[in-house]
Amino acid sequence: MMRIGMGTTCVYPLGLEEAFRTAAELGFDGVEVMVTRDEATQSAPPLAALAERYGIPVLSVHAPVLLLTHFVWGRDPRIKLERSAALAAELGADTVVVHPPFRWQSEYAEDFLRIVRRTAAATGVTVAVENMFPWKVAGRGMAAYSPGWNPLPMDCDAVTLDFSHAALSGVDGLRMAEELGDRLRHVHLCDGSGALDDARVFDEHLVPGRGTQPVAEVLRLLAGSGWSGSVVAEVNTRKARSGAERRDLLRETLAFARDHSSAAAG
Numbered sequence: 001m002m003r004i005g006m007g008t009t010c011v012y013p014l015g016l017e018e019a020f021r022t023a024a025e026l027g028f029d030g031v032e033v034m035v036t037r038d039e040a041t042q043s044a045p046p047l048a049a050l051a052e053r054y055g056i057p058v059l060s061v062h063a064p065v066l067l068l069t070h071f072v073w074g075r076d077p078r079i080k081l082e083r084s085a086a087l088a089a090e091l092g093a094d095t096v097v098v099h100p101p102f103r104w105q106s107e108y109a110e111d112f113l114r115i116v117r118r119t120a121a122a123t124g125v126t127v128a129v130e131n132m133f134p135w136k137v138a139g140r141g142m143a144a145y146s147p148g149w150n151p152l153p154m155d156c157d158a159v160t161l162d163f164s165h166a167a168l169s170g171v172d173g174l175r176m177a178e179e180l181g182d183r184l185r186h187v188h189l190c191d192g193s194g195a196l197d198d199a200r201v202f203d204e205h206l207v208p209g210r211g212t213q214p215v216a217e218v219l220r221l222l223a224g225s226g227w228s229g230s231v232v233a234e235v236n237t238r239k240a241r242s243g244a245e246r247r248d249l250l251r252e253t254l255a256f257a258r259d260h261s262s263a264a265a266g
Helices: 017-024 044-054 075-090 106-123 163-169 171-181 213-226 243-265
Strands: 003-007 030-034 058-062 094-098 125-130 135-139 139-144 161-162 184-189 228-234
Touching: 003 017, 003 243, 017 030, 017 044, 017 161, 017 243, 030 044, 030 228, 044 058, 044 075, 058 075, 058 228, 075 094, 075 106, 094 184, 106 125, 125 184, 139 184, 161 163, 161 171, 163 171, 163 184, 171 184, 171 213, 184 213, 184 243, 213 243
Parallel strands: 003 030, 003 228, 030 058, 058 094, 094 125, 161 184, 184 228
Antiparallel strands: 135 139
C-alpha cells in the first residue's frame, strides 16, 4: 500500500518536533527524517520518542549528503550512508535516500554502487539513489556528480524520483518512472517549473500541481499498479508568512497525493 509521508525539511527552518507535530496534525502517514547538524536527527532514541509522542512513524531517512551537512558523522561519505541505514533499521524505517557522489569524492564514487548494495544487504534497508541535476557555473556545464546525476543508467537496485530535480534536468518524470519500472522505490513529492537553462529557475520544490511535471500521472500510475513504496512531500514552505499558511501548503500537497492515488486505486 502506498504511504504518503512528509519530509522534515518541509517546515525548515523550524525544528524537528514541529515537523512531527505538523505531519501528525495534517494526517500524513509518516515522516522522512533529513539527517542534519541537529543531533536529534542523528540518533534513534529522540526520533523514536517523537514518533511515539505524535503517533507517526519514521518511514525513511535521508542521508546527510548536502554541502551543509559536510561534517555530520565525519567526512567519509561511506560512513554517512552506513550510519543512515543503521539509523533507519533501528527506527523500523525501510528506506534510506542517498544522492550520487560528488565528483571530487573520487574514492567513494569509484565504489559507490557496491557500497550501496552492500549497505542495503547488511541492514535490510532499501538504499534508493536520488536523481539530481546538472550544475552550471557562470553559464557553463559542470560535472558535479560521479558516475552522474541520473541514476537511470546506474546499476543500482532502487531509485528515488524527485520531481523538482527532474524539472531542473529537463526530464519528464512520468517517462523516468516508466523506464525505472520496479527500481522506482521512493518518491519525493514536489514539482518544478522549468529546466536549469532558464536562468530564472532554481531547485524549487513547489507544491505538486503548481509546476510542469506530470506528478498526478505518476501517482496514478503507481497507485494503479499496486506500488507499495512511500511518496514523501518535500516542498519548500520557507516563504510562508505564517504557520497557518505553511500548513495550508502542506495540506494542499497531501490532498493532491490522496486525490490522485485514490482515483487510480479506485
